[in-house]
Amino acid sequence: MNDTDKKLVDDILCGGTARQKAIKEIYLWQDLRGKVISFVRQNSGNEADGQDVYQEGIIILDRNIREKKYRGDSTLSLYLFATCRFIWMNQLRKNQRLNLEADATTMDSPVEETPELTFIAKEKRAILKQLLSQLGEKCQKILELWQLSYSMTEIAKAMNLKNEKMARKSKYRCQQALMKIIKSRDGWQDDLR
């Protein structure tokens, strides 16, 4: 991993404003954004599709970095481009606008590291939002900080909790509450899996 990429990855893992600045820097890579838009346009999409794909690509990149799924085998820009390409190809496949032959050709492009897609489909987003809204704001924030790799000490400080132990306890209770909300939804295993 080169120094620039390493700094960006470290900043994303750090969370808070460092993460936000790093993501902003990536988001404003105009050359790569142009490349993604060109790719989408050349494959039955338009500019707006290209912009959406670039944004979704960054959301996935951010998550994959935090969940250590990005291993640094390829540069961030190459990884992000590959992610965006996969997102668009998946979308096309879903729309049945692509024949398999063309797909195979495009997917053969040289990418050292294959992005793991934990892409949340648009139709599921509304349900997820509704589930989250049933959770208190404090719990939402605690779980968000936890998934943004904050330590228990940092969570305690950010949420005005007495100490690390209290933070851990709160996080557990919030996880329990969210699990309960999810399981109370009829057919959750079919709708949301």
Add this chain to the structure above:
Amino acid sequence: MEKLYENIENYLLGKLTAAERHSFEKRMDNEADLKEEVDAFRIARNVVEHNIADKLRDDFQTWDREVTPKKEAKVVRLRRRYRLAAIAASAILVLFTFWYNANQQYNSNSLALSIYDMDELVSVRGHTSGDTALKYGEAAMQASNYPAAITHFLTVETTEEAYPDAQFMLANTYFLAGQLSKSQTTLEPLLQSDNILLKEKSEWLMVLSLLKNGQKSSAKFQVLLNRIAANENHSFYPKAIKLKEILSGFWVKLVK
């Protein structure tokens, strides 16, 4: 239960060793409750990630607004407005002349760059397609990120309504980046445009491009400048007249 959540999270994030993973998966095969907990936990993480992603989407919009030029361009159908702008610009040219004399910088490059007015030339919007590329390209151009601007403008295809404007913006970017041959090549087809405003702007940019490239003695430059300066209805007539005056002035001849 807390320990179970920790195990599930470690499993989902790939933090278990191969042996631990294998054992965990074997347990899942035999214990339906555990399998259900893992499924619910995976969804719980997605719920929180959905929230994180939504916040990022808001950030994207904010960042886009930051890089988009504040001045929203309008569809320019108002030739009269251009005339007024050109008259106002000619007044600026007079001031420029004084400044120029004082600084004794009568070389073609600085003269062309001083006369060049991005706001006056780059202000066309309102197409059915291709506007996003124009917007991002223009933002990159104004931020002096010429390679990115060129990439954006080149993404607009010939079939799109915005194509002629994208080509004109591209010519502007090449001009600013000092790639004058490319700027002139891009402008050539636009000189024949049916869109009178685009045609006149292209003619003026061509004049500036030739000037910047040290071609002020060329027949092409002379013919084009004289043609604009002889047409009172041309949007850049006042500027052309003023440019002719400057070029025939003492200081320009001195540095020739």
